[in-house]
Amino acid sequence: MKRLLTTIAILTASAAVAVAQGFDNLPDPVEDASRVVDNTPDSIAKALMSRPAPGTTRVNNNPVLFLIGNSTMRNGTKGDGANGQWGWGYYASEYFNGRMVSVENQALGGMSTRTYYNKLWPAVREALKAGDWVIISIGHNDNGPYDSGRARAVIPGTGTDSLTVTIKETGVQETVYTYGGYLRKYIADCRAKGAHPVLMSLTPREAYDEQGKIVRKPQGKWLEEIAQEQGVPYVDLNEISGRKLDRYGKWKAHYHFYGDQIHTSKWGAEMNARSAAEGIMESSDPQLQPLKAMMVNVGLPVVQFKREAGKPVVFFTGDSTVKNADKAEDGMWGWASQAASVFDENKVTLVNAARAGRSTRTFLKEGLWDKVYNALQPGDFVTIQFGHNDICPITDKKARGVIASSADTSRVYKLDDGSYEVVYSFGWYLKKFIRDVREKGATPILVSLTPRNEWPGGKVERRNDSYGRWYRDVVEETGVEFVDMHNISADFLDKKFAKKKMPADKEQAKAAIAQCKEKAGAYFKQDHTHASLLGARMNAQSMAEGLRANKSVLAGYLK
Numbered sequence: 001m002k003r004l005l006t007t008i009a010i011l012t013a014s015a016a017v018a019v020a021q022g023f024d025n026l027p028d029p030v031e032d033a034s035r036v037v038d039n040t041p042d043s044i045a046k047a048l049m050s051r052p053a054p055g056t057t058r059v060n061n062n063p064v065l066f067l068i069g070n071s072t073m074r075n076g077t078k079g080d081g082a083n084g085q086w087g088w089g090y091y092a093s094e095y096f097n098g099r100m101v102s103v104e105n106q107a108l109g110g111m112s113t114r115t116y117y118n119k120l121w122p123a124v125r126e127a128l129k130a131g132d133w134v135i136i137s138i139g140h141n142d143n144g145p146y147d148s149g150r151a152r153a154v155i156p157g158t159g160t161d162s163l164t165v166t167i168k169e170t171g172v173q174e175t176v177y178t179y180g181g182y183l184r185k186y187i188a189d190c191r192a193k194g195a196h197p198v199l200m201s202l203t204p205r206e207a208y209d210e211q212g213k214i215v216r217k218p219q220g221k222w223l224e225e226i227a228q229e230q231g232v233p234y235v236d237l238n239e240i241s242g243r244k245l246d247r248y249g250k251w252k253a254h255y256h257f258y259g260d261q262i263h264t265s266k267w268g269a270e271m272n273a274r275s276a277a278e279g280i281m282e283s284s285d286p287q288l289q290p291l292k293a294m295m296v297n298v299g300l301p302v303v304q305f306k307r308e309a310g311k312p313v314v315f316f317t318g319d320s321t322v323k324n325a326d327k328a329e330d331g332m333w334g335w336a337s338q339a340a341s342v343f344d345e346n347k348v349t350l351v352n353a354a355r356a357g358r359s360t361r362t363f364l365k366e367g368l369w370d371k372v373y374n375a376l377q378p379g380d381f382v383t384i385q386f387g388h389n390d391i392c393p394i395t396d397k398k399a400r401g402v403i404a405s406s407a408d409t410s411r412v413y414k415l416d417d418g419s420y421e422v423v424y425s426f427g428w429y430l431k432k433f434i435r436d437v438r439e440k441g442a443t444p445i446l447v448s449l450t451p452r453n454e455w456p457g458g459k460v461e462r463r464n465d466s467y468g469r470w471y472r473d474v475v476e477e478t479g480v481e482f483v484d485m486h487n488i489s490a491d492f493l494d495k496k497f498a499k500k501k502m503p504a505d506k507e508q509a510k511a512a513i514a515q516c517k518e519k520a521g522a523y524f525k526q527d528h529t530h531a532s533l534l535g536a537r538m539n540a541q542s543m544a545e546g547l548r549a550n551k552s553v554l555a556g557y558l559k
Contacts, residue, residue, distance in 0.1 A: 055127030071109030094410030130194025320356035335539035360429030379442030387449035406473035483546030
C-alpha cells in the first residue's frame with residue numbers, strides 16, 4: 001500500500017511538473033501506436049507506470065545499472081515495440097548476470113540532456129546507492145529552441161558558458177548549460193552518491209557522408225573529451241555500431257531502422273545493445289573491471305562443430321524436412337541427414353543447422369540463423385530451404401507465419417500474447433539470409449521446398465504458383481544460385497507413380513489419387529510432408545542433380 005501511494009504521488013508530481021514546464025503546449029504532437037505522445041505529461045505518467053520506479057529492481061544489496069537516454073534507448077513511451085521501433089536498452093539486460101546486477105532502462109523518448117536532467121534525473125539520483133552504475137548516452141534531442149516548445153536545446157560543445165532563458169509558454173526562468181556542462185552535472189551527482197558513471201556515445205543514424213559511410217555524431221568527441229577531463233570510462237557506441245553498419249551495406253543497414261532514419265528496429269536495437277556490451281568488455285579502462293565481472297553472453301553465439309583446415313563447410317538451414325535424423329531407420333528423416341550419401345566428406349565438412357518446426361521468421365527470431373552467420377568463413381556454403389511452416393498464422397502461439405510475398409514488405413503485428421513484432425515477407429527473409437552469407441564471403445544456395453505426398457489430378461502437387469514464384473522472384477533480384485529440389489523430386493515421383501490418364505468417373509478418380517498416394521508412401525513417413533529414409537535419400541540425390549545441372553562450385557564436392 002505504501003509503495004502504491006508513493007507511485008501515485010510520483011505520477012501526480014511528475015505530471016504537474018511537466019504541465020508547469022509547458023509540455024501541454026507542444027506543436028503538432030505525433031502519437032505512437034499506443035496513442036501516446038512522448039515527452040508530454042501523459043507520456044511521462046505512462047512511462048512511470050510501465051517501467052520500474054528508479055531503484056526498485058534492486059535485489060538485496062546488489063548494484064543497479066541505470067540506463068540514461070532517449071528514444072534510441074527506450075523507444076515509445078512504453079518501450080514495447082508497438083510502433084515497430086525498439087530502443088537498445090530493452091536488450092541490454094541480456095549481457096548482464098541478473099543474479100549480480102539489475103539493469104533498469106530509465107530512458108524516455110523525446111528527452112534531451114537538459115530535459116532529462118531537469119525532469120527525470122532527480123528520481124534516479126535519489127535512488128542511487130554506492131556501487132551502482134550509470135550509463136549516460138543521450139544527446140539526439142539537444143537542438144531546437146532554448147525557450148519555447150519543448151525547450152530542450154543545450155549549448156553545443158563542452159565549454160563552461162551558460163545562458164538564462166524565459167520559457168515563453170510559462171514565464172519560468174531557466175539556466176541552460178553546454179552539452180559538456182550537463183554531463184559534468186550527471187557525473188558529479190553520481191560520484192556524490194558513490195555510483196560509477198560511464199559515458200557512452202550516441203547510436204548512429206541512417207545518414208551517409210560523401211564517401212558513403214555512416215555519419216559519426218559530433219557528440220562522440222564531446223563525450224570523450226569530458227570523459228578524459230573527468231576521469232570516467234568512455235565507450236564509443238557510435239563508432240562500434242557505425243563500423244558494423246558500414247560493413248553491412250545500405251540494404252542491410254536500412255532494416256536496422258524502422259519508420260525513420262533515427263529510431264531502430266529490433267535488429268538495430270539488438271545490434272546497439274551488443275555494441276554497448278562489446279565496448280564495455282573491450283575497454284582497457286580499469287574502472288570497468290567490476291562491471292565486466294558481471295557480464296555474460298558477450299561472445300558471439302555460433303554453431304558448434306569442428307572446422308578442419310583447408311576444408312570448406314556446408315551449412316544446411318531449414319526445417320524438419322532438412323533436419324530430421326530419427327534413431328529408428330523406419331522413422332522421419334530430413335534430406336541433410338543423408339547429405340553424406342552424395343557429398344565427399346573428405347573434401348567438405350557437413351553441418352546440419354536446420355531445426356524442426358521453423359519458418360524463415362522463427363529461424364531468425366530464435367537466433368538459429370545468427371549462429372550460422374557468426375560461424376561463416378570465406379569459402380563456406382549455406383543452403384537455404386524454407387516454406388513448409390511459413391504460410392501459417394502470423395499472430396498465434398507459434399508466431400511463425402510470414403507475409404505471403406516476395407516483395408520487401410513488413411508490418412507491425414500485435415501477437416496473441418500481447419507483444420508486438422515487425423513481420424516481413426517470405427522473400428524478404430530469404431534475401432536477408434542470402435545477403436548475410438555473401439557479406440561473410442561465403443556462397444548462398446537457395447533450395448526450393450520438398451514436395452508433399454499430395455496428388456491432385458493424379459500428379460504430385462507442385463507449388464510453383466506460390467513458393468515457386470517467390471523463389472524465382474528472389475533469384476531474379478539477387479542472382480543467387482538456385483536448386484529446384486521441389487520440381488526435381490516431383491519429376492522423379494511423377495515418373496514412378498503419376499497417372500497418365502485419369503478416369504472420368506469421380507469415384508474412380510478419387511481411388512486413383514489414393515493409389516498414387518499409397519504407392520508414393522514409401523518415400524514419406526507419418527504424414528504428407530515428412531520423408532522416410534528412402535525419401536530423404538531421394539531428396540539428397542535431387543540436390544546433387546541440381547548442383548550438377550547448375551555447374552555449381554559446390555558440385556565439385558560431390559561423390
